């Protein structure tokens with residue numbers, strides 16, 4: 001399955017480059033937010049355009065990765081505001097050489113393995129004719145945001161460094177930079193740094209309904225808004241790749257990881273299962289359910305339980321019913337705990353260890369190679 005996936009992706013990316021049409025596939029998806037965030041952003045642009053009554057929109061995006069979100073915003077500007085508007089994008093472009101790590105081939109005399117995230121943004125935006133309206137600042141938000149004047153932007157998206165200190169600065173600066181009636185949004189409310197900063201900067205705003213959060217600036221503060229994503233919402237710039245995009249929405253637990261890091265996760269899990277006879281997996285999400293389908297079935301028999309803080313929220317396909325981690329008692333312990341969760345792995349590792357148990361705790365993300373794909377650690 002893994003080899004087939006790589007082959008299909010390779011064929012798609014070659015076809016897109018050969019025919020000079022935009023590419024948005026799983027390589028770009030690797031560090032992207034869940035695909036729904038792009039639709040959410042487009043809905044935010046629609047709502048912002050309604051309030052702007054035809055004037056040009058000035059939009060700010062912190063953290064674009066390879067630009068699916070940027071292009072969704074640009075498409076919104078064209079669809080809902082007759083193309084009047086521009087977007088300032090801030091991203092240090094740290095993810096270089098990751099897009100096609102083991103599968104290098106030439107594109108225009110340049111080995112694709114040397115492409116970075118912002119090259120893909122540049123490629124797609126240029127083909128779509130939107131490049132001129134995208135003002136890219138290759139830098140850290142903390143260094144750039146203070147230089148902008150107050151109340152300069154109609155819409156601000158915050159999806160850069162997800163560490164608490166950086167998010168705090170981004171949110172505080174965004175509050176200053178937003179026009180009255182302007183909207184501010186972001187992803188990953190579920191991540192600890194984002195959540196903490198959110199409630200510190202907006203103490204009276206309730207928990208958002210999903211990992212996407214959106215606020216509108218009022219006369220004297222902020223209020224939560226929930227821009228409706230119409231059933232018909234499409235990202236037309238994706239063309240024939242739109243259906244893949246929707247499939248990704250359904251399966252993002254798998255597709256969030258590019259082949260190299262997926263291989264790493266897979267091998268890491270197998271190594272732990274080979275070493276111990278009874279392993280508890282901590283995390284009952286999509287990543288676990290996909291992993292269990294791909295691992296050697298003989299080794300999977302060594303998984304003796306699934307731990308999850310919310311056992312009722314288990315996703316389909318798990319062979320075991322999850323139990324809470326606090327059911328771990330001396331005498332009933334597994335030989336090892338394998339943490340299998342992207343967003344919460346450090347929390348879960350600390351929690352498993354803080355119970356004072358001597359059981360060894362591993363994460364499928366531990367190790368040098370995969371660190372580059374994690375969504376943190378880019379403090380400027």
Ligand SMILES: C[S@@+](CC[C@H](N)C(=O)[O-])C[C@H]1O[C@@H](n2cnc3c(N)ncnc32)[C@H](O)[C@@H]1O
Nearest residue numbers: 032033063064065069091140141159160161378
């Ligand atoms: C989760 S990705 C953004 C995904 C994108 N918004 C999307 O929907 O596809 C986070 C991005 O933030 C960038 N980043 C990391 N630290 C940053 C910082 N201090 N300022 C601005 N961007 C940062 C990373 O380079 C990465 O491209």
